[in-house]
Amino acid sequence: GNSVTQMEGPVTLSEEAFLTINCTYTATGYPSLFWYVQYPGEGLQLLLKATKADDKGSNKGFEATYRKETTSFHLEKGSVQVSDSAVYFCALNPPDYKLSFGAGTTVTVRA
Amino acid sequence: GAGVSQTPSNKVTEKGKYVELRCDPISGHTALYWYRQSLGQGPEFLIYFQGTGAADDSGLPNDRFFAVRPEGSVSTLKIQRTERGDSAVYLCASSSMGQAGTQYFGPGTRLTVL
Numbered sequence: 077g078n079s080v081t082q083m084e085g086p087v088t089l090s091e092e093a094f095l096t097i098n099c100t101y102t103a104t105g106y107p108s109l110f111w112y113v114q115y116p117g118e119g120l121q122l123l124l125k126a127t128k129a130d131d132k133g134s135n136k137g138f139e140a141t142y143r144k145e146t147t148s149f150h151l152e153k154g155s156v157q158v159s160d161s162a163v164y165f166c167a168l169n170p171p172d173y174k175l176s177f178g179a180g181t182t183v184t185v186r187a
Numbered sequence: 188g189a190g191v192s193q194t195p196s197n198k199v200t201e202k203g204k205y206v207e208l209r210c211d212p213i214s215g216h217t218a219l220y221w222y223r224q225s226l227g228q229g230p231e232f233l234i235y236f237q238g239t240g241a242a243d244d245s246g247l248p249n250d251r252f253f254a255v256r257p258e259g260s261v262s263t264l265k266i267q268r269t270e271r272g273d274s275a276v277y278l279c280a281s282s283s284m285g286q287a288g289t290q291y292f293g294p295g296t297r298l299t300v301l
Contacts, residue, residue, distance in 0.1 A: 080229075112292075119191075119294035120230070120278065165229050173218065173282075174243070175290060177229025 078103045082166045082178030089156055089185050097151040097181050099140075099166035107168040109133075109142050109149040110175070114163040123151075123164070156185045189213070191293035193279050199299045200269055208264040208296045212281030219262050220290060221254055222278040230278050236262060269300045 083098040101107065111123040111133070124133030129144035140151045149166060166178040192211040200206050212219050218237055222230035232246040236256045244254070251269075256262040266273055276297050280290040 110289075120280075120292040122289065122291065125289065167229070169290075173220065173235050173290075174232045174246070175220075175222075175230070175280075177231070179227065179229050 078107070078168060078170050078174075078176045080166050080168055080176050080178040082164075083181050084179070086182040086184060089183065091157060091185055091187055092155045093185075095151075095153045095156045095160070095183065097164055097166075097183070099149045099151065099178060101147050101149065101166075101168050103147075103168055103170055103176075105170055107170050109140070110167040110169070111138070111140055111149070111151050112165045112167060112177075114165065114180070116162070120165070156183075158185045158187050161185045191279055191281055191291055193277075193293040193296050195296060196294065197297045197299075199301065201301050202269060202271060204269050204300075206266050206269055206298065208266075208277050208298070210262045210264070210279030210293060212260065212262070212279070213283075213291055216281035216283050216291075217259070218282045218290075219256060220280040220282075221262070221264050222280065224276040224278055224295070226275075233264075266298075269298075271300050274298055274300045 079102045108127045110125045112120045113123045124135040126133040126142035132141045138153045163180045163182050165180045167175045194209045221233040224230040234244045234254050239259045251267045254264045276295040278295045280292045282290045
């Protein structure tokens with residue numbers, strides 16, 4: 077079946093530190109891959125996506141590259157801010173509309 | 188335009204009661220999804236509508252759960268004889284035909300069954 081495994085948290089960083097959240101997946105076919113973010117008190121927001129191998133998604137300084145050979149979609153940001161504190165979810169769409177999510181990684185950035 | 192909206196934002200009910208959760212998708216989005224998010228977990232798929240019909244309800248946990256979308260826009264998730272294990276955040280998402288795979292989520296309804 078389809079599944080997503082992402083790095084367990086919580087992760088605590090200082091401002092301007094480098095952030096990586098690992099995400100690997102298992103899927104049949106050619107899934108699209110997503111990172112969603114949930115800021116405190118808010119709903120899930122799409123952060124970035126990639127629809128095919130070697131695509132790089134990017135948004136708000138975050139990047140993730142679709143690596144088919146390693147079935148990975150790791151999220152990175154070079155210099156985090158306090159406002160990046162949130163829960164981050166990796167997800168895949170097989171594609172058949174049923175998004176499969178990882179368990180989420182809580183990131184806290186301290187000033 | 189407006190995003191996906193869900194009402195109520197919070198619902199507290201007693202075990203055995205009936206509840207209805209409402210979702211207003213983004214205008215023009217034909218596809219609508221319901222997910223359930225338990226504490227500390229990622230959302231899990233419940234049901235998918237394409238237009239008025241439930242194209243896939245394989246994620247509904249049992250027959251106490253039912254969802255409708257009578258006019259192809261607003262959807263209602265209905266839970267009968269609620270149990271404490273139903274406590275979770277219920278998320279609704281919508282997408283347009285031309286953006287397969289990009290689902291936009293509402294803020295969720297937090298259901299607490301006492």
